[in-house]
Amino acid sequence: MLSCKAGVRTRGADACHSGRDRPSRRLLLSGQREGAGAYMKRLTDIAVLMRDDIAGGRLELGARITIDDLASRYGASHMPVREALRRLLGEGLIEKQRGQGTRVRRMDIDFVQNLFETRNAIETVLARAAARHCTADDVARLTEIEDIRIAHVDARDYASALQVNHEFHQAINAIGRNPEANAILEQTWVLVAALWHRYEYGPERFAGVASDHKNLIRSLRMHDGEGAAVIAGAHGVKAKYDLLSRINPDPPPTARTTQNND
Secondary structure (H helix, E strand, C coil): CCCCECCECCCCHHHHCCCCCHHHHHHHHHHHHHCHHHHHHHHHHHHHHHHHHHHCCCCCCCCEECHHHHHHHHCCCHHHHHHHHHHHHHCCCEEEECCCEEEECCCCHHHHHHHHHHHHHHHHHHHHHHHHHCCHHHHHHHHHHHHHHHHHHHCCCHHHHHHHHHHHHHHHHHHCCCHHHHHHHHHHHHHHHHHHHHHCCCHHHHHHHHHHHHHHHHHHHCCCHHHHHHHHHHHHHHHHHHHHHHHCCCCCCCHHHHHHHC
16 A cells, blocks of 8 residues: 655555645645745736726626636636635625625625725825825825826826826825725725726716815925815715715715715
8 A cells, every 4th residue: 555755646645634634735736836936926916807807897896706707717727716716805805695606796875985984084194194294206296197197087088097096096195104094995996996987987077186186286295284184085075975976866865964964
C-alpha cells in the first residue's frame, strides 16, 4: 500500500487528509500551480472586475449570478471566483438568500436614503478636515480634475463625467487624511455608481454640480472648514434628492420627508 511522504504526491495521498483539510489543500495546490502571488493577484483582479461591472451597470442591481457564469465571464477557475464572491458579500455588494441563490444587491428607497445620508455625514467631516490641510498644489489638482469633468459634460460623455466626478471627491477626501472614513466611502461608491448608471445622471444636474464644485474649491483655498462642510453637505443632499426623484418621480409624503422639512 502506498503511503504519504513529504513533498511526494502518491495515489494514497488523499487518504492522509480529512475532508475538513481538503479545501485548504486545494487552495494550496492552486497556488502552487500558478504561484501564490499570482493566485492572490488573480483573486484580487476578479473582485476588482466585479466591483467595476457592478458600478458600471454591467452586472445589474438584483441580477442573479452564479459561479459558473462568473468563471466564464472572467476566464477563471471556480476557486478564485468563489473567494471573490465572499469578499463582495462581506462588503455588502452582493446578497445570498436561501432558495434564491446569489444576486447583486437590490436596493429600495430606504436603503438609498440611508446610503446617501451615511456618505454625506462622512464627506462633510472630510471636507472640514480637508480645509485645514489643503495646499496650493491640492487646489491646482482639484481645479484640473474639475476642468476635465466639465469637458466631458460639454462633450455629453456623461459616463466619463460621473467617473471624473468621483475622482474629484476622492481627491478632497484624501486631503482630509482619514483613511478609515475613505475606506467606507470607496466601498459604498460602487453602489452609488450602480444606481446612477441604472437611473442615469442627466445633463440638468451638471450645472448645479459645477457651481458646488467651484465654491467647494474656493472654500478649501481659503481654509474655510465650516464653509467647506456646509457646501459638501448641501451637495450631497441635492444628489440624494436628484437620484430619489429618478427612482420614484412622484413619492407619497412620509414621516421621514416631513421630518426633513421641519
